[in-house]
Every structure is written in structure tokens, then in C-alpha cells.
Amino acid sequence: MTDAKIWMDGSFVSWNDAKIHVLTHGLHYGTAVFEGIRCYKTHRGLAIFRLSDHILRLSLSAKIYFMNIKYSKRQIENAVIETINVNEPEENYVRVIAYYGYGKLGVNPLPNKVSVAIAIWKWDESITNREPEKGARLAVSSWTRIDSRSMPTQAKATANYANSALARMEALKMGFDEAVMLNPAGKVIEASAENIFVVRDDVFITPPVSSGALNGITRDSILAILHHSGSPFEIRDISREELYMADEVFLTGTAAGIREVGEIDNRMIGDGCIGKHTMRVKEKFHTITQGRDDIFSKRWLTYANQGQ
Numbered sequence: 374m375t376d377a378k379i380w381m382d383g384s385f386v387s388w389n390d391a392k393i394h395v396l397t398h399g400l401h402y403g404t405a406v407f408e409g410i411r412c413y414k415t416h417r418g419l420a421i422f423r424l425s426d427h428i429l430r431l432s433l434s435a436k437i438y439f440m441n442i443k444y445s446k447r448q449i450e451n452a453v454i455e456t457i458n459v460n461e462p463e464e465n466y467v468r469v470i471a472y473y474g475y476g477k478l479g480v481n482p483l484p485n486k487v488s489v490a491i492a493i494w495k496w497d498e499s500i501t502n503r504e505p506e507k508g509a510r511l512a513v514s515s516w517t518r519i520d521s522r523s524m525p526t527q528a529k530a531t532a533n534y535a536n537s538a539l540a541r542m543e544a545l546k547m548g549f550d551e552a553v554m555l556n557p558a559g560k561v562i563e564a565s566a567e568n569i570f571v572v573r574d575d576v577f578i579t580p581p582v583s584s585g586a587l588n589g590i591t592r593d594s595i596l597a598i599l600h601h602s603g604s605p606f607e608i609r610d611i612s613r614e615e616l617y618m619a620d621e622v623f624l625t626g627t628a629a630g631i632r633e634v635g636e637i638d639n640r641m642i643g644d645g646c647i648g649k650h651t652m653r654v655k656e657k658f659h660t661i662t663q664g665r666d667d668i669f670s671k672r673w674l675t676y677a678n679q680g681q
């Protein structure tokens with residue numbers, strides 16, 4: 374498929390040889406945790422966005438699942454950098470996964486070894502763009518988002534994505550681009566794989582992590598940008614009808630970037646195109662990831678070719 378190399382438990386293997394046993398625990402019971410990380414082409418070479426924050430989140434996800442990862446956070450960060458450096462510089466998405474492996478199959482994963490793998494590839498656009506000049510068309514899902522009474526929402530575990538996949542498939546089959554999910558209290562919480570922001574009367578609003586939204590690294594970046602520029606924002610629950618009354622809505626995620634929303638449940642948001650506030654944060658985010666922002670690029674970018 375590609376001649377890229379994949380890091381598996383400390384060694385590089387070719388793409389086609391990066392295989393695991395069919396009785397791997399994580400495959401059967403969703404006992405794997407992962408991160409998606411972006412690496413951007415900048416004038417100083419490839420830059421990884423918020424690498425240490427991603428690896429910290431991975432380690433916390435692993436802790437929740439009693440996973441004993443045998444590599445330190447620093448070792449995994451270095452392995453990500455190495456994986457980028459041995460592969461094509463055009464590739465721009467890094468997946469780090471830790472999983473309970475092959476050994477004893479049964480609900481209890483603890484007897485199994487924990488393995489780590491790191492792969493890199495070019496991510497296709499994650500939210501279908503039928504009309505590029507328009508925002509994405511969303512539908513509120515009939516699937517309720519998991520919440521921490523049944524699944525730890527802050528662990529980025531593969532198991533959580535069965536809920537996401539059901540919502541995404543439902544939205545696509547109904548002709549929409551993505552699903553908006555409500556939490557068990559009926560409040561808007563996030564999309565199937567992105568956080569959500571609403572803008573109304575020049576105020577940005579996003580649901581709290583304590584209500585079940587993933588502590589998204591892109592979400593956190595947007596909040597830091599807003600805080601720094603003195604733009605008003607609120608972190609609070611959002612009701613379904615507030616979506617319909619919004620001036621602007623956008624989604625944030627590592628894979629999706631900042632994605633403007635044009636329609637929700639067949640109601641147009643603003644004029645259906647990208648709004649001025651969305652445009653502003655999108656441009657700022659782009660400047661940062663291109664290594665051209667004096668404050669945030671320095672804080673958030675790790676250059677892959679350091680020391681070369």
C-alpha cells in the first residue's frame with residue numbers, strides 16, 4: 374500500500390508487515406487507547422502540534438485502563454519524532470496506539486502484554502465536503518453520547534468509537550456530513566469525533582469536559598487563542614435549540630481541523646457559509662501551525678528535524 378515504516382514496540386517494520394494476531398485482546402474488547410497527532414510542513418521543516426500534550430493524554434487514557442506502558446512519555450515522544458523522520462515528509466497524521474495484546478482472551482485484559490505502535494499517513498478529509506464553499510451539514514444523532522457512568526469519556530479508547538461510528542454512519546446514511554451528539558441529559562456535547570463551538574452575539578460557547586466532551590487538544594488551543602485575544606467565551610451546557618439559533622457553529626479536531634458548519638437538522642446556520650469569527654480563529658490556527666505565530670508556535674510546535 375505504501376512503503377512507509379511503522380514503529381512497533383521499539384522497531385520499525387514495513388507497512389505490509391505491521392500485523393498483529395487475530396486474537397489480540399484490543400480487537401475483541403476495545404481495550405486500546407490512542408492519539409491522533411498532526412504534523413505540519415513549515416518553513417523550518419516538519420512540526421508536530423502539541424506532541425507532549427497528546428502523549429500526556431495517551432498516558433492518562435492508559436492509566437484509566439490499568440495499562441502498563443513500558444515506555445516513558447519521553448520515549449514515546451522520541452519514537453513519534455523518529456517515525457516522522459524515517460518516513461516521507463509529506464505525511465501529516467500520526468497515530469499512536471497502545472493496546473492489550475495477544476495472550477489470554479476473556480473480558481479481563483490484565484494478563485496480556487501492552488504493546489505500542491506508531492504509524493503515519495496522509496489523512497483524507499475527515500468530514501465529507503460535498504460543497505466546498507459551504508459549511509458541513511450536521512444532524513443531531515439518535516444515538517446518545519456515552520457518558521462516564523458507563524465509559525470513561527476522557528480516555529481516548531477505541532471502545533468509545535463504536536458509539537461515534539454508529540452516529541457517523543447514521544448521519545452519512547441520512548445524507549448529512551456529520552452527527553452532533555447529545556449527552557444523556559439531552560445537552561449538545563460534541564460531534565462523533567470533534568468538539569463543537571457555537572458563536573452567538575459575538576460570544577464563543579463550548580460544552581464543558583465535565584459534561585462528557587473529550588478534552589480535545591484543538592478545543593483547548595482555540596480556548597487559549599480566545600483567552601489570549603480577549604475574545605469572550607463561555608464553557609457551559611448548550612441546548613439543542615441553541616444550535617439552531619446560533620450565528621456560527623464550528624467543529625474542532627485533530628483530523629478535521631476547524632470545520633465550519635452550514636446547516637444543522639436542515640436549519641441554516643448564519644448564511645450557510647463560513648462566519649467571521651470562525652474565519653478569524655481558523656486563520657490564527659493556520660498561522661500557528663505554519664510556525665508563524667510568535668507566541669503559540671513556539672509553545673506548541675516540536676520540530677521533527679531537531680538536532681539534524
Ligand SMILES: Cc1ncc(COP(=O)(O)O)c(C=O)c1O
Nearest residue numbers: 566567568587589590591626627
Ligand atoms: C469524540 C471526540 N471529541 C473531540 C475530538 C477532538 O479532539 P482533538 O482536538 O484532541 O483531536 C476527538 C478527536 O480525537 C474525538 O474523537
